[in-house]
Amino acid sequence: MTDTTPPTGTGPLARREARLAWGLLFPTLAAVSLVVILPLLAVFWISFKPVGLADLRxxxxxxxxxxxxxxxxxxxxxxxxxxxxxxxxxxxxxxxxxxxxxxxxxxxxxxxxxxxxxxxxxxxxxxxxxxxxxxxxxxxxxxxxxxxxxxxxxxxxxxxxxxxSNVLTNFDFTHENFAHVFDGAEFWSVLGVTLFYTIFGTLGALIMGLFAALLLNKSFRGQGLLRGLYLFPYVAPVIAVAFAWILLFDPFSGSANALLIRMGVSSEAINFFGERPLALIMVTLFEIWRYFPLSFLFILARMQSIDTDMYEAADMDGASPFQKFRYLSLPQLLGILSVLFLLRFIWTFNKFDDIFLLTGGNAGTRVLTVNVYEQAFALSNIGAGAAVAVVIFCCLLLFSVFFFRVMSREEGL
Amino acid sequence: MRRGYVTAPVLGALWCFVIAVTVAVAMSFATGAAFRPAILLSLLLGAGLGVAALHGAMALWGAAVVMAALGLAGFGPMVADDGAGLVALVAGHGAVALFTALGARTILEEIRPGALTRHEFEEAVIRFLTGFGYIFFTAIVLIPFYVMVMTSLKNQAALMANPLDFSIDLSQGWGLFSSYVELMRDYSFGSYLWTSFYVSVLTVLITLAFAIPGAYAVARLRFRGQALFSRSILLIYMVPMIVLALPIYIAFSMTGLRNTIFGIVLIYPVTTIPVALYMLQGYFRGLPAEVEEAGLMDGLSRLAVIWKITLPLSLPALASVSLYVFMIAWNEFLLAFMLLDDPSKYTLTRGIASLNSSEVPRQHLMAGSVIATVPIMVLFLGLERFMTKGLTAGSVKG
The missing domain is CATH 2.60.40.290 (Immunoglobulin-like)
Incomplete structure (x- = not known):
């Protein structure tokens, strides 16, 4: 009698494969833990320490x-x-x-x-x-x-x-940084601004991206050119386009103001990036402008992979164009739309450069990430900056739990 | 709504308004004189043109000529101030009438005076929205770049005098590019350009060296924790840079790596490795495993399989990833801004940030922006196919 049960456990071949896998992954693991995990731990450590910029030496x-x-x-x-x-x-x-x-x-x-x-x-x-x-x-x-x-x-x-004794390595701890961060109304206003910016920036970019994708989801001459053109805002260096926007909307020499005044829309120059709540709306618009290409690209890719048979069947049944969009395209796109929404939500939440360059966090546009910089470098309180960073990281963990739930449902991506 | 004699004037009116605004903005930017849309008149005339479109091509073109004539007489969908020259006036009003008529003809192609089917009505609305969409997106994308380029060619005084006037004085010849020359000569932008270039190329090379083996392991090899691993890549990819920038700044300050190109080259790849790994593993998964197995059967080792079979097969993906990583490194601002203080070591983005002061004229700032934007645009347009593919291959990072 020969034994017909398949072998159990890991054989030598499987073990060799696993060893090779870890060997191949090792450089990445080492680099990532050195520059991501270690700093993250450091941020937690520093957030409980009374450190100022001057204490770094x-x-x-x-x-x-x-x-x-x-x-x-x-x-x-x-x-x-x-x-x-x-x-x-x-x-x-x-x-x-x-x-x-x-x-x-x-x-x-x-x-x-x-x-x-x-x-x-x-x-x-x-x-x-x-x-x-x-x-x-x-x-x-x-x-x-x-x-x-x-x-x-x-x-x-x-x-x-x-x-x-170096304040970074000794064992003096304080909870003052967190007390300072959560103190008063400032934190809640910063959080409110962050949520406004994130939610509307994400939704706006998504809707614009959907609109643009619908426009380009047909082949005509120059389609490739337009597609390339619509990606410009995303591909250009953020610093270049941010300064172009600042110049365009400058209250003294900006073309947008001149245009609005000449057209009779406004009677005096508007300080787009210097007034509450206009500044917040402007940075949100900038975010939408800069990232709609990304949603557009993904939605377009998904649209082009939808089976055309379905549309032909719908045509035979006499469905109108809006009905086809509502009952055929939209359900097909729902997966990519929800994944995009969550990803963009997280990345918009994490965005720093755009607001930092456009307003520097002034005029009611200070979001959490800009607050990290503001506390750590403008106010020279590294500890408080790290405390804000910890708050951001905790929000992020919360989002990603949610994200992976949706991801595993939608798989793909 | 679904009656030809209602649909046609409504869509005609809206379309005429869109065209009036577009042409007014375009003419203002082109000539510096003030053109503005007349809201009520454009709606009224557009409605009239829409009705005319129902009665054949002759009526439509007749209406267009009337619209252009009315415009020249000062009662058109767009009005101009006295500053505009005769040529500009004729061109502007002609353009309004022409584009309104062309658009109306396409939009209202299937519309008849009587009752419309739901299909015909929605098709017309969609054609209107499509036309509007093309104009809208093209305008919002192009205007900031147009302003950027034109501002870099004009001097401060001319800009202050009339911020709308982007017409350039061609008689200056090469003098037009004086701010570019000054940037290259006095602000050493040539060296920044070179620094940015080689930092980006090094970043691409290092990233690929790390990401290719890692991506292959995640995609092909079986080991415990594989699923967990592919998720944690995405998670790492979500950690905001500003959170990491703080400890990195401290560590670099203490070890003397701050203010060195070496430090920058050390830190850039780490920010791009997770992205590259994620994109590549998606591609590797899509490759047929049979080819690799055939290689294994023929006596190649795993590493030889990767080198001789997998990599040649994934050249397009490698191109996309390289392009994308190059773009990230080229555009990177935060780390360069925080870690570099010495003007002789600036990258381009850091160099532009240093131009943002009240002592440097605005045209220099914009010229610097153009210098940073043009190479990446050229690269991108030339390799657009790879780029689009690469972006959709699994990266949504912004």
């Missing part, structure tokens, strides 16, 4: 060495001077030591009690320094003949060491 002792007086012949006297200071004005440095090569042929006069010269080296131990401490070490020296054959005393760089 930990306090270090600094030394400058020079010789005062001329040493030209044997027996000349001069002063060897070390100027030391703490780079930080408020942080202490512990256990500061200085060491330097002692030049040959130089006789030291009175020496600071913290220092000693032995075996051709100068060693000093200054103990702990307060923030902002400065010390000037003056050593009177007398030269003899052998001095002039050796190298210049300032050639050897003095070595200074000391331990400072």
């Amino acid at each position: 930990p306090p270090t002792p600094i030394v400058r060495e020079d010789i005062r007086g001329d040493l030209e012949a044997a027996g000349d006297e001069a002063t060897l001077r070390y100027r030391l200071r703490n780079s930080s004005q408020d942080q202490p440095i512990l256990g500061v030591t200085l060491s330097d090569t002692w030049p040959e042929g130089l006789a030291a006069g009175e020496l600071d009690p913290a220092c000693a010269i032995a075996d051709g080296r100068l060693d000093c131990d200054f103990g702990d320094w307060e923030g902002g401490q400065r010390i000037t070490l003056q050593i009177p020296v007398t030269a003899d003949a052998s001095y002039f054959e050796g190298p210049d005393p300032t050639d050897s760089a003095p070595v200074i060491t000391g331990q400072a």
Whole structure:
């Protein structure tokens, strides 16, 4: 009797395949974890720390060495001077030591009690320094003949060491960043602006994309050209088109204002990017303008893969064009539309460059991502910036749970 | 609504209004004089033209001539201020009448005076919406780019004097391009262009080197956690750059990588690898596995199969991915803005950002924008086929 049950478990071939797979994936995994996972953890860490922009450089002792007086012949006297200071004005440095090569042929006069010269080296131990401490070490020296054959005393760089507590790596935690972020009405207004921008930007781009796709879903001469043209806003560098919009809608020399005034639509210049709530509407329009090509492309690709038989059958049954769109095309497109909506929703939520370039977050257009920059760099409070980033990341996690539910239903994409 | 003598004037009126606005904007931008649509008159005249269209071609063209004549007399769908020259007036009013008539003829092709079937009515409405759509999308896409190019060719004073006037003075000859020359000479845009170029090319190469093996593993090889892995790629692809930019800025500041091209080349590929991996694995899945299995049977190792069979088969996908990654790297702004401070190391986008100050004339800013836009547009239009395919192959990143 031979055993007819198939083998169970993983055989050597399967194991070899899995090993190869991990081998091929390793570079990507390493790079991604280094630049995505690690920074994400860092953001969480920093968001609980009282860090300002200035704290990024930990306090270090600094030394400058020079010789005062001329040493030209044997027996000349001069002063060897070390100027030391703490780079930080408020942080202490512990256990500061200085060491330097002692030049040959130089006789030291009175020496600071913290220092000693032995075996051709100068060693000093200054103990702990307060923030902002400065010390000037003056050593009177007398030269003899052998001095002039050796190298210049300032050639050897003095070595200074000391331990400072770095706020990024110590274990001081605070919840102030989050308190600061959620404090007051500002956070809720930022969240409201973000939601407005995201929802209307996404819906607008989707609807415009659908309209454009309907226009181009037939073959005619120049269709390829138009399709290329309609992708321009998406392909051009954001900085170029953002500045073009700013110029176009400038209140003083903008063509749009001149046009509106000449046409009699408006009696005075409108500050499109400087007024509430117009600025928010404008950045949302910019978002729609810039990303409708993307939805258009995807919807068009889906439309062209719909079976034409269905439309022929509908024609035989006497369906009108609007009926065909409503009862045939739309249900077919629903899948791609919902996937696009969710993806675009997440990416619009994450968008930073556009608003940053158009308004800098002023005039009621500050969204969460711009708030990260504003807190971290404009207000020099890195901790608060990181706290906002954590809030963004949590929203993102929430969205993606939802997204993957829909994705697995729609599969594809 | 579904009666010829109602449908025709309504669609005619709307169409005439659309054309009047379009021509008015176009004429204003072309001549700098003020043209504006007359709302009421355009609706009325358009309705009349729509009714005329019901009575054959002769009536339609007659109505068009009347419309043009009325326009010249100052009672047309579009009115011009005194500043407009005679040629501009004739051309403008002629264009309004011509395009209104042409459009009306197409839109109202099947419309008869009596009752209409639902089919005929909806077809007419769709033809109107199609015409409107072409004009609308073409206008909103082209106007910002038109403004960008024209502003770069004009000087500040002329722009302030009449922001509408985009007519350029051809008599200047090469002087037209003075701001481009100045950017290249005084602002070292040549070197920015080169930096942007080689940073983008390096990004593409590094990205492909990482993404091809990864994508192949995810698409073809069986291992535990494969499904989880293909999902987490998408998830990573959704993490906003600004969240990562903060710790990257800190880390780069501490390690001295900030302000170096090396640091930029280090960080750009990582932002593009997930995209590239996602696009490529979609393509690899679509390739027939039989060809590869035949290779395996003939004694090739997996790596040799990838190199000799899979890669040659996926050249079009590689082209799309390369183009897309190149575009992302070329257009990247946030990281370049945060990490580069030294003007000698700027990429193009960072260089343009540095032009945005009140001391630099606006035409320089726009000339810089044109310099950054033109190469990517040329590349894109030349390889549009790949690009469209690549974009739809699985990337929706913005």
